[in-house]
Amino acid sequence: MSRYPIGPLDLSGLRTIPLADRGGKVRVEDFAKPHTPGAGLVHLLDSLPRILAADSLRLVIEALRQAKERRRAIVWAMGGHVIKCGLAPVLLDLAQRGYATAFAMNGSAAIHDFEIALCGQTSEDVEAVLPDGRFGAAEETGRHMNEAIAEGAERDLGMGEALGLRLEGIAAPRFRPFSLLANAYRAGVPVTVHVAVGTDTPHTHPAVNAAALGAATHRDFRLFCSLVAGLDEGGVFLNTGSAVVMPEVFLKAVSAVRNLGLPLRNFTTVNLDFLQHYRPRVNVVERPHAGAGGRGIALTGHHEILVPLLAALLAECEL
Numbered sequence: 001m002s003r004y005p006i007g008p009l010d011l012s013g014l015r016t017i018p019l020a021d022r023g024g025k026v027r028v029e030d031f032a033k034p035h036t037p038g039a040g041l042v043h044l045l046d047s048l049p050r051i052l053a054a055d056s057l058r059l060v061i062e063a064l065r066q067a068k069e070r071r072r073a074i075v076w077a078m079g080g081h082v083i084k085c086g087l088a089p090v091l092l093d094l095a096q097r098g099y100a101t102a103f104a105m106n107g108s109a110a111i112h113d114f115e116i117a118l119c120g121q122t123s124e125d126v127e128a129v130l131p132d133g134r135f136g137a138a139e140e141t142g143r144h145m146n147e148a149i150a151e152g153a154e155r156d157l158g159m160g161e162a163l164g165l166r167l168e169g170i171a172a173p174r175f176r177p178f179s180l181l182a183n184a185y186r187a188g189v190p191v192t193v194h195v196a197v198g199t200d201t202p203h204t205h206p207a208v209n210a211a212a213l214g215a216a217t218h219r220d221f222r223l224f225c226s227l228v229a230g231l232d233e234g235g236v237f238l239n240t241g242s243a244v245v246m247p248e249v250f251l252k253a254v255s256a257v258r259n260l261g262l263p264l265r266n267f268t269t270v271n272l273d274f275l276q277h278y279r280p281r282v283n284v285v286e287r288p289h290a291g292a293g294g295r296g297i298a299l300t301g302h303h304e305i306l307v308p309l310l311a312a313l314l315a316e317c318e319l
Contacts (some may be wrong), residue, residue: 026051041316056297061313063236063268063295068098072267073230076100077250079242080108084123085304088113088180090311095189099314102190102227103180105160106245107200110181110193114163115141117171117179135201142205144170146213153212158220160184160191190227192220194249221249228253231267238270239284241303247283254288266293272310274302 030050036043045061048054067074076091083105094100105113115122118140129135144166152162164185171182184191195217197203197210228250231237239246257264269288271280276298285296299306 041313042319045313045317053299056299057310057313059295060236060268060270060297060299060310061317063270063297064099064314065317067234067236067268070234072233072235073101073227074099074236074238075102075104075227075231076238076240077104077242077246078109078240079106079246080112082241082303082307083109083112083116083180085302086178087303087307088116088178088183090308091180092183092187094311094314095184095187097315097318099311100189101230102192103160103184104192104194104224104227104246104249105180106242107193107195110159110163110195111141111145111200111202113179113181114145114167117167117175117182118144119172120175120178138201142202143207145202146205146207146209149216150207150209150212153209153215153219156219157216158223159193159195159213159216160220162216163193164191190223192224192227193217194220194224194245196245199245221253224249225253225256229257229262229264232263233266235267236270237267237284237288238272239280240272240307242280243273243275243277244279247279251283251287264292268294269296271296271298272301272303272306274300276300 032049032054033047035047045058048057050058064074066072076094078091082091091100091103095103112122115138124135124138126135145163148162148166149159152159152165155162157165160181164181167176167179167182168185171179176182181191193216195203195213197213202208203213228237237250239250254264267288269284271284273280281298285298288294289296
């Protein structure tokens, strides 16, 4: 016999309802369909379940298609991992097909892309070179990037445009096709670069000009604000692989645009990452739509799979 002063609740009088009357959020008509070999990506998209992330993927594709059709801004923001995963050719193809009207990078993305343009490789082995202080000490990276930024600041250029201009003269012809900075500059597609002083390896190089660094990235912030204003009524902002810098920059740009009285409503934001971090969730997916309409979507997956898949589906849906 139990020592407890309270006994189990008697559930014999609990009222039940018929299962058919209860209903359910998951129904068989929303289930996945087996893929037919040779049917193509459009069939694959249609075969996915109409549940959760699969439906979110469809929403992203439709938002991008409508933004292109309505000639609204489509801005891709990214962290360094996106470039390190070899996605610049995919992003450039998206721009050529009208699914990217501008790009925004944090500092690490710009560094990796710049190094790819110079020598076709990037991403040093930090553990191997940190013990003796060689981490971030590449001469060409620090020298050329800092000189480009300083010269660009003198000409009232933002960091992204200044780096693209420098690569016009120094990018290796063999590796130029793989650089987002170089090819976006050549095509006239805006690229902004947003740095926090001290976070990027060129900031330790003897050639660094702190005043130019601040001026160039602040000009890019103001250009980014103009790009964000273009999201109004149907644009799409995608944050890919930046957990802190780009979500923070985006939220400040949203506020600045609205503070100046410019309309910014009913647009779509997307966070693509292999982890859904706090800042992208609140600053990209949730807060920008408070009282302003639109939709925020989070898709979780590896960039090297998710971005090419999204691009391929967009291409196939056009056929």
